[in-house]
Amino acid sequence: MSEPAVVARDLTRAFGSFVAVDRVTFSVAAGEVYGFLGPNGAGKTTTIRMLTGLLRPSAGEGRVAGVDIAGDTTELRRRIGYMSQKFSLYTDLTVAENIELFAGLYGVHGARFRARRAWVLAMAGLEGQERRLVADLPLGWKQRLALGCAVLHEPPILFLDEPTSGVDPLARRAFWDLIDALAAGGTTVLVSTHYMEEAEYCHRLLLMNRGRVIAEGTPVELRARMTEPILEVETDDAPRTVEALTGAPGVIEAAMFGRAVHVVVRDEAEARAVIPAVLAKHGRAIGAMRRVPPSLEDVFVSLVRREGGAAVG
Amino acid sequence: MATGAAVSLAGLTRRFGDLVAVDGLTFDVRPGELFGIVGPDGAGKTTTLRMLAGVLPPSAGDATIAGVSVVRDPEAVKPRLAYMSQRFGLYEDLTVRENIEFYADLYRVPADVRPARLQRLYRFSNLGEFENRLAGALSGGMKQKLSLCCALIHQPELLLLDEPTFGVDPISRRDLWLILHEMVAEGVTAIVTTSYLDEAERCDRVALLDHGRVIALDSPARLQASLPGRLFAVRAGEPRRARDVLAAFPGVRIATLSGESVRALVAEDAALDADALRASLEEAGVSVHSVDVADATLEDVFIARVANPSPPVGGQASYQVAPSSQPEDAR
Numbered sequence: 341m342s343e344p345a346v347v348a349r350d351l352t353r354a355f356g357s358f359v360a361v362d363r364v365t366f367s368v369a370a371g372e373v374y375g376f377l378g379p380n381g382a383g384k385t386t387t388i389r390m391l392t393g394l395l396r397p398s399a400g401e402g403r404v405a406g407v408d409i410a411g412d413t414t415e416l417r418r419r420i421g422y423m424s425q426k427f428s429l430y431t432d433l434t435v436a437e438n439i440e441l442f443a444g445l446y447g448v449h450g451a452r453f454r455a456r457r458a459w460v461l462a463m464a465g466l467e468g469q470e471r472r473l474v475a476d477l478p479l480g481w482k483q484r485l486a487l488g489c490a491v492l493h494e495p496p497i498l499f500l501d502e503p504t505s506g507v508d509p510l511a512r513r514a515f516w517d518l519i520d521a522l523a524a525g526g527t528t529v530l531v532s533t534h535y536m537e538e539a540e541y542c543h544r545l546l547l548m549n550r551g552r553v554i555a556e557g558t559p560v561e562l563r564a565r566m567t568e569p570i571l572e573v574e575t576d577d578a579p580r581t582v583e584a585l586t587g588a589p590g591v592i593e594a595a596m597f598g599r600a601v602h603v604v605v606r607d608e609a610e611a612r613a614v615i616p617a618v619l620a621k622h623g624r625a626i627g628a629m630r631r632v633p634p635s636l637e638d639v640f641v642s643l644v645r646r647e648g649g650a651a652v653g
Numbered sequence: 654m655a656t657g658a659a660v661s662l663a664g665l666t667r668r669f670g671d672l673v674a675v676d677g678l679t680f681d682v683r684p685g686e687l688f689g690i691v692g693p694d695g696a697g698k699t700t701t702l703r704m705l706a707g708v709l710p711p712s713a714g715d716a717t718i719a720g721v722s723v724v725r726d727p728e729a730v731k732p733r734l735a736y737m738s739q740r741f742g743l744y745e746d747l748t749v750r751e752n753i754e755f756y757a758d759l760y761r762v763p764a765d766v767r768p769a770r771l772q773r774l775y776r777f778s779n780l781g782e783f784e785n786r787l788a789g790a791l792s793g794g795m796k797q798k799l800s801l802c803c804a805l806i807h808q809p810e811l812l813l814l815d816e817p818t819f820g821v822d823p824i825s826r827r828d829l830w831l832i833l834h835e836m837v838a839e840g841v842t843a844i845v846t847t848s849y850l851d852e853a854e855r856c857d858r859v860a861l862l863d864h865g866r867v868i869a870l871d872s873p874a875r876l877q878a879s880l881p882g883r884l885f886a887v888r889a890g891e892p893r894r895a896r897d898v899l900a901a902f903p904g905v906r907i908a909t910l911s912g913e914s915v916r917a918l919v920a921e922d923a924a925l926d927a928d929a930l931r932a933s934l935e936e937a938g939v940s941v942h943s944v945d946v947a948d949a950t951l952e953d954v955f956i957a958r959v960a961n962p963s964p965p966v967g968g969q970a971s972y973q974v975a976p977s978s979q980p981e982d983a984r
Contacts, residue, residue, distance in 0.1 A: 355790075370974075379779075379822040380794025425793055425820065459972070478695035496974045502793070506739075506819045508693040508848050509952050510959060513909060520893060526974030534794075534822050535849075537912035559913065578855060579834035595827050598854040598950060599873060636912075637823050644824060 343406060345370040345497055345528035346391065350400035353386050360386040362551035363400065368530060368544075370496070373523045375542030376532035379644060383551040384532040385425075388501050391530070392422045405497050418446070421490035421498040425505060429486050431475035435466055438474055438489060446493035460488030463518065480511025487518060491527070498522065500531040504538065516541050536637040547643055554647045559636060566634040566642050568592055569608040573601045573615065574627030584622040590614050593641065602638060659684040659811060659842040660705060664714030667700050674700045676865035677714060682844060687837045689853040690846045691951075692862035693959050698846040699739065701862070702813050705844065706736035718811060734811040735760075739819065741800035745789030749780050752788050753802050760807030767806075773835075774802040777828035794820045801829065805836070812836070812843040818852065830855060850952035859951065863959050877949045880918070880957055882906055885930055886947040887915040890940035898937045899930065909956055916953055 344367040353361040361383040368374040376384040389395040391404055393413035402409040405419035429438050439460055443453050461467045464484035474482060483503060491498060500519070504512045516538060523529050531542065539545055540559050547555040547562070555562060575581040578596045585594035585603055590611050593604040605611035608631060619626050634642075658681035667675040675697040682688045690698050703709035705716055707727035715724045723730050744752055753774070757767055775781035778798040783791070788799055797820050804814070812833075818826045830852065837843055845856065853859050854873045861869040861876070869876055889895035896915045899908035904923030909916050919925045927944040934941050 379824055380798065380820070381792040382822075385792060478693070480694045491972070494972045494974070502820060506816050506848050509850060509955055511694055512848075516910075517893075521971040525971030527971070534820065534826075536823060540912040541910075579831060579838070582831065596830060596855055598851045640823055641827070 342370065343403075344368055345372070346374075346402070346404050346530060348387070348391065348400070348402045351387065351390060351397055351402050352399040353383075353390055353395065354398045359551050361390070361397075364548070364551075364553055365400075366546055366553065366556060368528055370528050371523055371526050372544060373519060373529045373531065373542045375539050375545040376530065376548065377534075377539055377545055377640060378532075378548035382548040384548055385501055387548070388422075388499050388530065388532065392420055392499050393417060405495075418493065419495055419497060421493070421495040423486050423490040423498075423500050423503050425502045429474050429482060429489065432473065434471050434473055435461075435477070435485060436470040438485065439492070442489040442492050448493050456492050456494075460485070460492065464488045465514075478511075480507050480514070483507055483511065483515060484518065487515070491522065496526070497528045498530070500529065502532050502534065504533065504535060512538070536635065536640065539636050539640075547640065549644050549647050552647075555643050562639050562643075563634050563636065566639045568604050568606065568642065569611070570632050570634055570638055571603045571605060571608070571611055571615065571629055572597065572632045573603055573629050575599075575601055575619075575624065576627075577624065580622070581619065581624055584619055584624060585615065588614060588618045593645070595641070597635075597637075602632070602635075604638065604642060657684070658682060658717075659686065660688075660716065660718055660844065662701075662705075662714070662716045665701070665704060665711055665716050666713040667697075667704060667709065668712045673865050675704070675711075678865075678867060679714075680860065680867060680870055682842060684842055685837060685840050686842055686858065687833065687856045688842070688844045689856035689859040690844065690862060691848075691850060691853045691859060691955060696862040697865040698862055699815055700865075702736070702815050702844065702846060703738070706734060706738075706813050707731050708736070732760075733809060734813055735804045735807055735809045736813040737800055737804035737815060737817060739815050741804065743788045743796060743800060743803070746787060748785050748787055749791070749799055750784035752799060753806050756803040757806045760809075762807050770806055770808070773832065774805060777832045778802055778825065794822055794825070797821055798825055798829075805832070808836070808839075808841065810842060812841055812845075814843065814845045816846055816848065818847060818849060826852070850950065850955055854951045861955065861958060868958055869954070873951050876954050877951060880949040880954050882921050882923075883919045883925075884947045884949050884953060885917045885919065885927060886943075886945050887917055887930065887934070888913065888942040888944075889915065889934060890942070894937075895934055895939045895941070898934055898939055902930075902933050905930075907957055911952065916947065916956075918953065918957060 346368040349365050350363045352363055378384050390397050391402055393409055393416040407416045439457050448456055504515055519529055544558055578601050581601045582594045585591050590606045595602055616626050660682040662678045662680055665678040692698055704711050707723050707730040715722050718730045718733055721729050801817050847853055858872050860867050892910055892915055896908045896910050899905050899917045904920055904925045905917050906920050907918040931941050931944045
């Protein structure tokens with residue numbers, strides 16, 4: 341067995357009396373796409389910042405590509421790529437200038453630089469756009485350039501902190517094709533996201549809340565942990581239907597799901613009787629009602645609520 | 654210009670040099686409507702909102718907010734609306750509570766209605782227990798939620814929200830949308846841009862923008878019904894390979910990956926059914942779990958309608974991680 345690409349053991353970070361990350365333990369195998377999920381403030385970014393050497397742990401330990409994260413950060417940086425929520429590009433520089441700048445930072449020179457520059461431009465679909473200011477690029481292009489700059493030095497491990505926030509659905513898909521290709525080439529990818537369809541693309545997921553790990557597993561395993569039945573209710577007024585069903589007997593949770601409503605219930609037979617009655621009382625017609633398999637979003641919400649709610653501390 | 658419209662756009666246009674960012678938009682938003690604007694990056698969504706907010710003058714055309722022109726009287730437009738931009742001004746050295754109070758003062762929110770509104774905003778944002786924390790010490794997503802609270806504390810006639818759920822977690826997104834629906838039910842008009850198409854499905858009507866123009870505008874249900882062809886959801890052992898096989902198959906217009914399944918849009922005139930799709934995949938060596946007829950989502954419509962989203966990803970998209978890039982000795 342080769343050593344895992346990333347290991348965290350009881351990794352902890354406190355800011356004053358506030359414990360942002362609380363004894364987090366996990367390991368990621370080489371070539372895995374590993375996802376961090378959790379409510380805002382759950383400690384995902386803080387965990388990534390510790391693993392990338394940007395922030396010292398208060399306690400616990402971590403090894404990334406065999407390097408101790410509390411040790412030589414220069415050595416660590418050479419082995420990782422990091423793309424933050426803010427893309428860390430210089431918007432007042434051109435595409436080519438950004439690539440040059442990152443190449444300089446990572447010590448990529450000469451023939452290797454020319455080869456890597458060509459690779460980034462092709463990969464990001466930015467050939468012919470070299471002289472454009474980054475500020476003028478659409479968000480999805482910036483994002484692909486930022487990814488290219490983060491992997492200029494061909495790091496074995498790549499950290500992505502909410503890389504696709506605010507990016508349109510097509511650009512998001514193109515971005516994930518790139519991540520998938522990188523992983524196929526052997527790169528280990530650790531990524532945080534709020535898009536549940538992206539979580540489906542990860543091999544394994546770590547769900548955090550209030551600084552702690554509350555679940556870990558493949559998307560299939562996590563879905564299997566949700567045992568409460570879910571009924572999808574068709575309605576012409578989702579918000580009113582959610583309002584009417586919230587707190588109804590046997591209803592654990594009601595939420596809008598696109599234009600339909602997903603109702604997490606204690607017992608399916610009970611709910612099939614209760615839901616139409618409650619809605620009728622509120623003067624709401626009911627459309628079709630059917631049992632659906634849990635989506636990752638259902639699982640996420642259910643596990644977080646079970647673990648004391650989304651309020652972060 | 655239609656009378657009675659909350660917002661009326663008439664040939665609204667904005668150029669930046671040679672680039673036409675917004676190209677002759679003409680449509681009305683009704684009072685009390687929850688109106689979504691979606692489109693690929695660079696379609697002109699943010700530019701449109703900035704013109705409606707009276708902060709960016711149009712190059713041509715006009716828009717009126719409750720009858721007031723953004724061209725002739727931009728200052729008179731501003732008090733009628735709340736505009737949350739992507740870079741909303743938070744005071745990082747003020748606390749959560751102080752930021753909200755600041756905006757409440759700025760918009761002259763009466764003291765007697767503040768406590769109830771604050772409680773409602775805390776309920777969705779879960780920021781109540783942090784009301785004494787400095788805004789600068791919040792996580793990115795929590796800052797976004799605080800920005801929204803600041804924009805919503807003053808209950809204007811019109812809400813202009815640019816990507817309000819940017820970086821916001823799924824639980825807070827749900828709560829945020831319930832608040833938006835509540836405000837709309839109370840008579841507020843809201844125009845919202847989003848990159849989450851499931852959110853756009855909750856709007857009364859949605860405009861799909863591309864290259865500065867409206868390419869579709871209707872209720873989500875009608876937009877979804879308008880998708881030409883038949884849609885199938887395919888679950889397979891290797892979703893990306895399944896997508897590639899389907900995309901190359903004659904009669905399949907579009908095949909995309911969406912979460913755990915592949916969505917395949919089959920042309921109307923193609924004699925393809927679920928069995929034929931399954932057979933084509935199995936012939937290519939892809940193991941198929943299921944092929945089902947699917948209802949179109951707004952995301953399916955978006956993908957089918959948007960012409961040229963971004964430059965194609967090219968070249969070899971990967972590099973090989975050499976075994977030697979692992980450290981020779983672990984220090």
